[in-house]
Amino acid sequence: MSRAPITKEGSERLRAELDRLKFVDRPRIIAAIAEARAHGDLKENAEYHAARDQQSFAEGRIAELEGALSTAEVIDVSRLNPGNRVVFGAIVDLQDEDTGVAVTYQIVGDLEADIKRQLIAVSSPIARALIGKSSGDSFEFTAPNGVKHYEITGVRYS
Structure with a gap:
């Protein structure tokens, strides 16, 4: 289990x-x-x-x-030290490459996910696309309303 x-x-x-x-x-x-x-x-x-x-x-x-x-x-996310790579617990600053809108999410466990608080589940499509990427990387993922293109503008841990 x-x-x-x-x-x-x-x-x-x-x-x-x-x-x-x-x-x-x-x-x-x-x-x-x-x-x-x-x-x-x-x-x-x-x-x-x-x-x-x-x-x-x-x-x-x-x-x-x-x-x-x-x-x-x-x-304990504060004890992680993955540099600028995105792993579980990362707070990630993103910029939508199509609209220019900036968003910030933290990758958390499924039980604690709350999109209103910008907490996304590690099993979500966007989190799965983010894991392993670094600041400055661009990526795409398939959202329910189509393919989205983002650039990672920052990665931090608190």
Whole structure:
């Protein structure tokens, strides 16, 4: 069984989410279920059903996080020294060769990927195209909306 890589920061973020779910959300949801139960007839009790749905989601997420974190391999990116080559954990500055738009991404584990925070999964097409390249290299990859051409303008690790 291979261990999924995760950054130290990502591991800390996911552990904080796990703690919040277990020690803040779970007790709040249990209290909401108890209060809704006290209202009587559970068949037509929307508050009860909503609280049960929240409980189901929270328990599922807790199980998912516990399972993933127990098998993940935490990689401290600050201890890596690959020079200007792109490896797991790299923060990469890119420039779209077609539009000139500059973007910055960090390559992280699948579980911690969040495009809104510019964290891309190591298994994504763009990350797979970046791995092994160096600052100044140009590359292309196939995105869902066609082939994209980028130049790597910077590689750093924090």
